[in-house]
């Protein structure tokens with residue numbers, strides 16, 4: 002009996018937890034958190050390429066190159082297929098506007 | 105009739121309270137109070153992101169120790185290539201940014217009253233709590249291996265005193281001696297780290313104890329990046345490292361810590377130095393507060409990191425089950441940042457947003473020879489953080505020496521970048 006009650010409560014809790022609705026499309030302001038982990042310090046003593054002061058188009062072109070050429074980079078080509086074309090554009094746009102700061 | 109244990113009672117009443125909480129938001133005029141448990145990768149990353157996006161929130165970080173030594177790069181310390189001090193960070197910059205740092209050990213979380221208790225007898229109340237306390241060792245799993253005897257075969261799986269102890273044992277090991285690493289079955293903290301450790305110790309032995317042997321007694325048959333490790337071991341440390349898979353031993357049945365011996369059905373392994381990495385679980389205080397359900401790790405909503413067992417408690421990093429993501433510092437940091445956004449959204453009554461989450465685990469096989477495995481994850485329509493198809497993967501097996509060198513230097517840059525983001 003008690004087990005049934007507790008199951009019911011957990012069920013209600015899970016239902017409540019599902020709302021509000023979460024959108025499944027990745028948003029640039031959150032996705033950029035991953036870029037930051039390696040690129041935050043780049044351009045100083047780091048050999049990881051800097052993303053600072055680049056236009057949306059420059060960044061987007063680079064991302065598209067990673068998508069097309071599989072061997073030229075160490076890491077980035079392994080990641081690029083993970084984003085939709087729109088997500089890549091949003092990300093490039095976000096980084097060119099705001100850099101890698103959390104916002 | 106079945107009676108409640110404390111764990112079920114806590115969860116049940118927390119669950120019953122959920123409806124009430126949603127019906128009457130408790131923000132009031134006060135600043136939202138967020139307590140973060142853990143001063144490591146997940147906790148500090150959550151704290152710094154939350155402070156940036158919600159400077160008005162009242163943020164307290166509870167941590168057991170007043171400095172943090174990173175497990176990443178602790179294998180360089182074991183191999184005598186770096187000091188412990190160089191991987192140890194203070195919380196001063198976080199305090200300077202206006203976050204409160206409370207040094208103390210959390211003993212219970214009460215999700216109903218939204219308060220946590222500390223070993224020093226004090227309590228901290230919160231609107232939401234974010235917990236990223238890492239792992240605890242399971243000392244009750246393998247006959248002969250106990251908490252009291254752990255220092256005879258240090259795990260060095262939390263960076264600190266045991267890291268130095270293992271380093272010192274290795275540097276005073278007799279010439280031609282045997283170093284054994286026992287690697288547990290998954291899931292455990294940083295799946296590739298035992299093999300990185302074997303590699304960097306081999307680098308040390310090649311210079312200081314060239315006839316020494318390294319045996320990895322593994323509870324698994326295979327491991328991530330195995331082909332890359334094996335290729336590099338052959339090239340750099342030919343004949344020094346032997347991997348003994350589960351299929352050759354049948355698995356561990358007992359240890360004799362005093363004699364540095366590991367017993368399996370097929371063979372016993374005796375070392376001169378033994379690095380025993382035991383099976384692991386989420387810390388006791390989470391499990392005893394009912395946050396692990398009947399399991400050893402904490403189940404969460406993988407979009408918001410909110411516990412499946414109690415509202416207003418978010419759990420991430422090594423202690424949580426987070427879809428396909430490995431238990432790594434990179435993963436914990438990303439999860440911390442995403443969780444900070446989710447907590448801000450929920451406190452502000454907005455729908456949480458989602459992202460593509462990345463993880464790269466670099467391994468240094470030698471100081472200038474790096475390999476990596478990468479993954480990308482997103483929420484699927486069942487709410488799980490799954491690996492994105494045809495994305496990620498390991499370094500190429502045919503990569504040139506330059507690429508191996510570049511990956512090593514990226515590993516150092518990754519470390520500097522992330523620790524700078526966390527600790528300033």
Ligand SMILES: Cc1cc2nc3c(=O)[nH]c(=O)nc-3n(C[C@H](O)[C@H](O)[C@H](O)COP(=O)(O)OP(=O)(O)OC[C@H]3O[C@@H](n4cnc5c(N)ncnc54)[C@H](O)[C@@H]3O)c2cc1C
Pocket residue numbers: 141142143144145146147166167168169172174175176177178179208209210211236237238239260261262293294297387389420421422423431432433434435436464465466
């Ligand atoms: C040898 C080794 C090498 C590794 N190398 C890498 C690597 O190269 N890259 C990588 O990404 N990952 C690596 N990892 C994995 C990485 O260390 C962990 O995945 C990461 O630390 C997990 O972050 P976390 O926030 O869950 O826990 P942690 O970073 O361990 O932080 C836990 C924090 O919680 C605090 N805490 C715990 N219990 C309590 C309590 N009761 N009360 C108050 N505070 C508490 C602790 O003091 C600590 O501050 C490595 C691990 C090992 C062992």
